[in-house]
Amino acid sequence: MVPQMTQMGERARNAARQLAAASALTRDRAVRLIADALTERGEALLEANARDMDAARANGMSDALLDRLELTAGRLIAIADGVRQVAALDDPLGAGEVKTRPNGLIVMRKSVPLGVVAFIYEGRPNVTADAAALCVKSGNAVILRGSSGAINSNIAIVSVIRECLIQAGLPEDCVQLIEDTTRESTETLMRMTGYVDALIPRGGAGLIRAVVENSKVPVIETGIGICHLYVDSAANLDSAVEICYNAKTSRPSVCNAIEQLIVHSDVAETFLPMVKRRLDEKHVELRGDAAVRAILPDALPATEEDYRTEFLDYILAVKCVNSVDAAIAHINATGSGHSEAIVTRDYGNAQRFLNEVDAAAVYVNASTRFTDGFEFGLGAEIGISTQKLHARGPMGLRELTSYKFVVYGDGHVRE
């Protein structure tokens, strides 16, 4: 193991102990100080970000990605607002249940921090601030490993955050950034058993697969979204058109956007031309099976691979089925367990879909785009889990906690 990362792990563990003992008042104060500093220290942050932007332009980064990387004064205000909202959420720690056993033993099950969270992420610098705020609020020390493209922005943001931690009377090592953005640092993190309690990867399919397959540290898998919309024979077709348009085009690069449209053959002839007209407004490329192409001759032929791909783009794989059973089977076989929706007026089909589709979020008559911590009323999220252990769906403060049993006795021994 890289020695300086071992030291980082030890510092994180010590900081975690102190942070876990801090009251919610202190943790919230630290988070609010961070929010304030993100705008007050904006100039330094924008200057660091400008260096990332210059490097990205020199590397020929696309306009879309440049836009994601860029910080502006307005964006800093929005990030600070997000951090302030985290501070305002209910404290997730120290809550639980208590039982008094027949022998008088008092058994309390109470929420506690996970300890040290490692977070490997790609993408925008705002994630750095969000993740730090969520971890500090939930009493966890965090080791951040961001992308090389945002390294200057991340260093600047973390430096501001660490000053705020000290100001709040907390150890600065509650938030640490790994500045080495080579593959080696990711690999080292995955082996830091004893230092890291949970590893959360957030990014592309390749990153997440590599972490899930190789980590010796417990992992919470996030974010791959191969989501489907199924339009049932009993659907309100006008509503189905709007839900499909929203789920595909409102933000195609995110994990809760749909990648596949499944249509019952009874309504395909009417519905497919309707939805195509609406999707044409955003030039969505349709890829269909034979039945779809018989109705929409312009659609490209879909390959098997298309039905297992997270396009994250204005592309939609379309398929006809003859029953809700076939739709459910196809979704369970090709989905990533993220978000799945049915449009129908039929009570039985709705209930079957909700019960039998195996995904973090299942919808009837709504867009999959709602799978989000804020939209579900859970507050900010550190990612969306597609696994079943520990957390499923949007992961917020509660999902950053564990629990312990605290037992009060009076000389009790077991018979």
Added chain:
Amino acid sequence: MVPQMTQMGERARNAARQLAAASALTRDRAVRLIADALTERGEALLEANARDMDAARANGMSDALLDRLELTAGRLIAIADGVRQVAALDDPLGAGEVKTRPNGLIVMRKSVPLGVVAFIYEGRPNVTADAAALCVKSGNAVILRGSSGAINSNIAIVSVIRECLIQAGLPEDCVQLIEDTTRESTETLMRMTGYVDALIPRGGAGLIRAVVENSKVPVIETGIGICHLYVDSAANLDSAVEICYNAKTSRPSVCNAIEQLIVHSDVAETFLPMVKRRLDEKHVELRGDAAVRAILPDALPATEEDYRTEFLDYILAVKCVNSVDAAIAHINATGSGHSEAIVTRDYGNAQRFLNEVDAAAVYVNASTRFTDGFEFGLGAEIGISTQKLHARGPMGLRELTSYKFVVYGDGHVRE
């Protein structure tokens, strides 16, 4: 991957779908049928067990291990009673919370089965019946991988269970046993991503470490217990003697027995001879540091390794410390995060210990032997988790569930 295990995985997945859709009435009926059959079909089970016992004797198995392996008519009744108690527990499925969002979207968070659980275990045949009952009750299909020594007993028990499943109208593949007890079957299970939702190893330290380090399937770590009892300077020493005696000797082979006794130096001179007298009744071997041996010259010298060992035997490592801080630091450094206890009359020291010791269960003035699903009032357990993700401490029905978000809309799209 071994092809027949892939098929086993597919059968488990299909069975899990049907089991998840079954009502609690049906699941409970299946579990009660299993309980009845375990005694009604006792003759066949005892006959199969006799073959395991013969083989074990021929292999020179110790009397203690032979006793663990043996089934008797009385033990079958006890196993059946345990299974019946599982049937009587509250249904863990379909429960949760609901919120209606400002836009009218109804967001329900509801418990669902994990899906397919794989369980690798050593030891007694009763675990086979307990695990099957817990999984069926919680709607999970289970793939069991027991030890070679109990293979005939396990085959007979699982055969009875599968008949009961059919009788209850459930797929027999809800419970499958891997008859191949080579290392290869364990290794294959660890790679069955897509078939297995959670892998639970229960057994010796070697097995658990191998699974945690190599599994690509999400793991719930169980059972290594390096537990401590700390006797504070402000302890009631008579009570401390009884708690130590109970925690060490009531059943030394289990994970919630203590392996280390930590004594504040202010009371060591009085306390150590007292506790030695009591432990001598069971011929407990004491291994101490220099301070301990100055008071108890008969104690063997303890090595560094002794303070990191799960003896599971009548051996106790003993250490003197000068403060509660030193005790907490030693416990956090050498414990396995299972169960830790303080004996004290001092309020502040008790609170500090409970808050700062990082373990699944922390006790004041009680024996660590209470860490157990039944003792905590949680019902039967499939193991005791020492990790922080998903489950910590005794894992019963609730810990065998995940959840999903079920969202009811009326044409909702996201702005």
